Amino acid sequence: SQQGEEDPQALSIQEGENATMNCSYKTSINNLQWYRQNSGRGLVHLILIRSNEREKHSGRLRVTLDTSKKSSSLLITASRAADTASYFCARETSYDKVIFGPGTSLSVIP
């Protein structure tokens, strides 16, 4: 399977709460990226974290990477209704291929 795992598959929270999504993978990576996709639309790149990095921030987003556990997490703080979307982790392998996880569908309730 290309995809590895992502959890939860679906997440529903109230506006203002934090949302945490997790991603696990099986093979070695060059880097790991997180993307957002609004329904039926293209991808929006959020953060890239390299294999030698452990944590990265961008605005309300925080990504961690644990290569020993082959896992990553995306934290969205102070969520907004506009954050409602699908979120995908995507790992880049040594062959420059980007393989997507199954994704988490996030619903932020106003």
Add this chain to the structure above:
Amino acid sequence: GAVVSQHPSWVICKSGTSVKIECRSLDFQATTMFWYRQFPKQSLMLMATSNEGSKATYEQGVEKDKFLINHASLTLSTLTVTSAHPEDSSFYICSARDPRSFTEAFFGQGTRLTVV
């Protein structure tokens, strides 16, 4: 920044016809591009790696004769869905990486194909 442009953004075709989707890197040359397919409420599945000047490399389970890939120049890859069937209806997205920098892969806007 680097941009990957995909055309068309949507297309409707009749069963049995062929449809061509273009993927262009606008300000960098890409020896390698990637094609993905996404069914509703699912993730992106890598279909194939498009190699400039040589044959594409297809992922397991992807029919080479059905999804023809041509990468004739360093800025253009095309995906042709041949003899389209309704089950080929999907969202197709391409990506490319700027070889000059260690940045993320850039994705096209996607093409929504509907076969009727």
